[in-house]
Amino acid sequence: MTKANASVLLFHEVGLHARPSVKLTKVAKGFGARIELATNADGPWIDAKSIVRVMAAKAPKDTVLHFRAEGGDAEAAVAALVRLVESDFAEVEEGA
């Protein structure tokens, strides 16, 4: 079982609000791995595929987002999520 993790600075102007949350969840759902997200390195960790939990995290601008994933495509999943945040949520990997 592959494990992967990464951290990335959330610089999106309004933080992890509705639209970015939906995009992040959609990207996460494109992978088979279990993917979790935290706004603190020590957790709590939330399911990155759960739109309700991701939105409830209410991560503001300048939060460091931590991702961790476990499963066959864990590395690709974490890479895609980091890319999404770094691109300021520009890319939605439709059908990914």
Add this chain to the structure above:
Amino acid sequence: MSDKVGIVIVSHSPDVAKGTADMVRQMVGTEVPLAWTGGDPGGGLGTSVEKIMAAIDAAWSPKGVAILVDLGGAETNSEMAIELMPEDRRDRIVVCNAPVVEGAVMAATEAWGGASLDEVRRTAEELSPG
């Protein structure tokens, strides 16, 4: 046809229903079957069983349809619409106990990922206290 649960938005106001659908389309995309209805047949505020049935048909998916409603009559009329649907479809249509706008976006996001009708409903209802 679609491998994603369909979403139906029912509000007393056609403007609210359409606005909610606009938000779902912009945030989640157009891959999820989506229909909205609002207003009574006379053009006033209200809901209509017939229009709800037509919306269910428009958003139909073999995986089922989740309905988001606003107040009282929207819910009872949606339940009546479900009862009037063909028997083999009735058990694949649910009314979610969730706020209409937030619930529709959450439900559609979950549906987009290919979730089952039950998972879609639970996601929308996770929003509600208790």
